[in-house]
Amino acid sequence: MAFKFxxxxxxxxxxxxxxxxASYERSARDxxxxxxxxxxxxxxxxxxNYLFLGLYHGKSTGAAMLSSEDExxxxxxxxxxxxxxxxxxxxxxxxxxxxxxxxxxxxxxxMKVMRYPAAAKEIVSCCARIPTExxx
Amino acid sequence: MWYFVxxxxxxxxxxxxxxxxxxxxxxLIVTDSTLVELGLVEQVESHLRRAGIETAVFAGVEPDPxxxxxxxxxxxxxxxxxxxxxxxxxxxxxxxAKALWVLYERPDLEPAEINPFIRLGLRQKARxxxxxxxxxxxxxxxxxxxxxxxxxxxxxxxxNRENVADLAIVDPALAAGMPPRLTAxxxxxxxxxxxxxxxxxxxxxxxxxxxxxxxxxxFENLPRAVLNGSDMEARTHMHNAATCAGLGFGNAMASMxxxxxxxxxxxxxxxxxxxxxxFLPYTIEFVARQAPERFAHLxxxxxxxxxxxxxxxxxxxxxxxxxxxxxxxPASVAEAGISRADYEARLDKxxxxxxxxxxxxxxxxxxxxxxxxxxxxxxxxxxxxxx
Numbered sequence: 001m002a003f004k005f006x007x008x009x010x011x012x013x014x015x016x017x018x019x020x021x022a023s024y025e026r027s028a029r030d031x032x033x034x035x036x037x038x039x040x041x042x043x044x045x046x047x048x049n050y051l052f053l054g055l056y057h058g059k060s061t062g063a064a065m066l067s068s069e070d071e072x073x074x075x076x077x078x079x080x081x082x083x084x085x086x087x088x089x090x091x092x093x094x095x096x097x098x099x100x101x102x103x104x105x106x107x108x109x110x111m112k113v114m115r116y117p118a119a120a121k122e123i124v125s126c127c128a129r130i131p132t133e134x135x136x
Numbered sequence: 137m138w139y140f141v142x143x144x145x146x147x148x149x150x151x152x153x154x155x156x157x158x159x160x161x162x163x164l165i166v167t168d169s170t171l172v173e174l175g176l177v178e179q180v181e182s183h184l185r186r187a188g189i190e191t192a193v194f195a196g197v198e199p200d201p202x203x204x205x206x207x208x209x210x211x212x213x214x215x216x217x218x219x220x221x222x223x224x225x226x227x228x229x230x231x232x233a234k235a236l237w238v239l240y241e242r243p244d245l246e247p248a249e250i251n252p253f254i255r256l257g258l259r260q261k262a263r264x265x266x267x268x269x270x271x272x273x274x275x276x277x278x279x280x281x282x283x284x285x286x287x288x289x290x291x292x293x294x295x296n297r298e299n300v301a302d303l304a305i306v307d308p309a310l311a312a313g314m315p316p317r318l319t320a321x322x323x324x325x326x327x328x329x330x331x332x333x334x335x336x337x338x339x340x341x342x343x344x345x346x347x348x349x350x351x352x353x354x355f356e357n358l359p360r361a362v363l364n365g366s367d368m369e370a371r372t373h374m375h376n377a378a379t380c381a382g383l384g385f386g387n388a389m390a391s392m393x394x395x396x397x398x399x400x401x402x403x404x405x406x407x408x409x410x411x412x413x414x415f416l417p418y419t420i421e422f423v424a425r426q427a428p429e430r431f432a433h434l435x436x437x438x439x440x441x442x443x444x445x446x447x448x449x450x451x452x453x454x455x456x457x458x459x460x461x462x463x464x465x466p467a468s469v470a471e472a473g474i475s476r477a478d479y480e481a482r483l484d485k486x487x488x489x490x491x492x493x494x495x496x497x498x499x500x501x502x503x504x505x506x507x508x509x510x511x512x513x514x515x516x517x518x519x520x521x522x523x
Binding site for chain 2 (some may be wrong): 118
């Protein structure tokens with residue numbers, strides 16, 4: 001079964017994949033900080049979506065599609081046009097490089113994120129493991 | 137998309153004369169006490185005086201410079217108000233100069249906040265010149281800054297594209313006095329930059345040629361420079377190779393050998409180049425189990441192998457070990473003189489910190505935590521990697 005991106009089902013599947021990942025559990029074992037991923041409209045996709053991912057001590061505490069960025073507080077917000085998210089999920093855009101080139105924009109303490117590179121990489125690996133059907 | 141950043145580079149014997157033509161009022165030279173004793177600081181000052189530039193010297197930079205040292209240098213800069221900062225030395229003084237320059241320009245920042253994701257707005261008060269006196273670090277052309285957090289015994293990888301130097305003066309005469317051990321350590325650092333810059337997942341078409349050229353020059357000239365320090369032809373090629381490797385990896389990335397070498401260096405005070413070179417063959421063998429192509433390709437370009445796949449990658453690891461031994465360096469952690477008991481006692485910290493080093497993310501095969509632990513143990517014993 002493929003999960004449509006972006007959707008409630010897709011972000012919940014990411015949460016499940018993270019909770020099944022021993023590598024993520026190890027690399028993020030003292031991480032504290034939730035994320036909101038903002039999918040911005042572009043030529044391939046006309047909508048704005050907000051995907052919430054709760055992360056605490058190596059586990060995902062939950063996931064949801066929100067109606068706005070303000071619906072739930074999150075320490076980190078990463079925003080990017082839909083097509084750039086697609087590149088991240090398909091492994092064509094490494095997220096740290098994406099942030100260095102402003103293809104992905106982060107609100108939050110970047111230095112905190114940079115202390116967990118292995119966890120960041122595992123999140124992307126989990127994204128890649130989700131059978132994804134792209135909306136755009 | 138990606139970026140390629142570089143200072144203006146003046147290179148070759150006599151390059152230091154370029155300082156005679158500099159415009160400015162005051163230059164702060166950031167260096168270490170050894171270079172003062174060797175007379176290299178005076179040499180630079182005399183060129184700056186010829187340009188009518190007043191100088192001051194901050195010679196307090198230690199190996200693996202700390203945040204505290206940089207803060208002391210910033211205080212000197214604030215008093216002296218230079219319009220040039222000159223980083224003179226190996227990687228430590230040049231990295232300290234970069235950090236000092238950023239904090240002199242941006243006193244509102246903490247050192248840990250110097251990262252590639254923000255706009256710094258430098259060059260309002262001063263510009264930066266880098267002058268390497270070793271042939272290895274490449275810091276003269278990179279924007280990376282490595283400082284040590286002495287509280288946590290951890291190296292902090294900092295930097296922003298804006299803090300690349302305006303002018304790099306790459307004059308081999310300044311490296312001519314390096315003793316053989318320093319020549320070997322720094323040369324192997326440059327070789328590790330070249331190999332990792334070519335084989336990491338962030339490599340680019342623009343950086344590949346620089347890395348290959350640097351690696352070839354180092355294989356051909358490092359043994360000569362170690363054996364006979366007055367061989368200026370070998371010295372010159374090594375000095376240029378280090379800068380090429382710096383441009384190559386600095387605009388791509390280093391990788392797993394650097395992640396492991398950083399922690400060995402910060403915990404056991406092994407010189408940086410020696411530490412990263414110890415791990416390089418083991419990391420090649422590890423990655424090559426799943427992704428051997430880039431290593432095999434590099435081995436072929438260097439004329440060291442004509443086979444594809446893992447055997448080609450292993451040939452590269454083997455010739456690296458040969459070179460490391462040829463120049464009298466350790467090819468294992470045990471050979472570096474660290475006792476097994478001390479190593480095992482700190483193994484958890486080594487693995488933990490290497491696992492969280494940013495440069496590990498560019499490895500074509502990401503190690504799991506236990507694999508990284510095993511890799512540290514294999515590198516201790518000098519055992520070729522088979523997992």
